Amino acid sequence: MDGVFPFLKPPGITSHDAVGICRRILKEKRIGHSGTLDPMAYGVLPIFLGKATRLIEYTDGFDKTYVAECKFGTFTDTEDSTGQAVLPDDNMNLVEGITILHDSTEINESLRPPTWNELTALLDSFVGTQEQRPSKYSAIKINGVRAYEYARKGIPVELPLRTIIISNIELVAYGFPYFTIRVTCSSGTYIRSLLRDICIRLGIPGTMTSLARTAVGPFDIQSSYIAEELTLHGEKIVFPTDHAVSHLSKVDVDSVQLKMMVQGKELPIVEAFSHTVPSEKYRAYGPNGFVGILKRTKNSLKVDKNIFIEG
Structure with missing residues (x-):
């Protein structure tokens, strides 16, 4: 079977797990994916079957669109809600009125949350080309070892800055202490690190609480399939091989x-x-x-x- 289709990866499993699910359902040995999704994230994961796996390298640079929620109140070591609360770095310049504890956060009445317009204006300043320092729990390799492996062992490493492009970012929901953004960005952008930097610029600690990828190149969430649909329809939902390189x-x-x-x-x-x-x-x-x-x-x-x- 040759072709490509967007799989709707559920939260709680790795991208490798998702490939295994599709392999078992379609009984296809040659199968792969592009654009790894974190286990906590859900959304579009392009799956390549048969000879189409040869085209994965041509899709690695696709722009991606995400919808992410952030909660003000604490920083975590993983920069998302799966991690442990940590004290901020000294250079974060947090506003007065925030006290971060190891297991909770107290926000007193002297803190004035940002308004919708203030938050929107800040988001606009992130549009364009910039340098981003990825999370120490990312999958980036340092001397052949994944960064998260160093982090889990408590070994400090300096992650190099990466050039990213934010082509669009908008505020889609806000009710303090939560806000939700929609971002279209270049490949290699870490959304949890983007939210970290947004919170640092605001001077308020915060961490990502949910993440959905809604589009990868020509694939979008509306045309993605869950495992049950794949079981029901099989290869009928698979796009022709060249769909992956329509760009x-x-x-x-x-x-x-x-x-x-x-x-x-x-x-x-x-x-x-x-x-x-x-x-x-x-x-x-x-x-x-x-x-x-x-x-x-x-x-x-x-x-x-x-x-x-x-x-």
């Missing part, structure tokens, strides 16, 4: 050019390929449909990294 421009190849591709030969730039740009990648279609991914060099098109999917 790439299209080129058509004839039977002679297709034979050259199979033989590993490069395709000279002819009039039909004149619109292509060096270093760019393209989804190619032969007489019988989608055949794979091509990459433009200076003077030719070639099969990218020996990936080939017969149409």
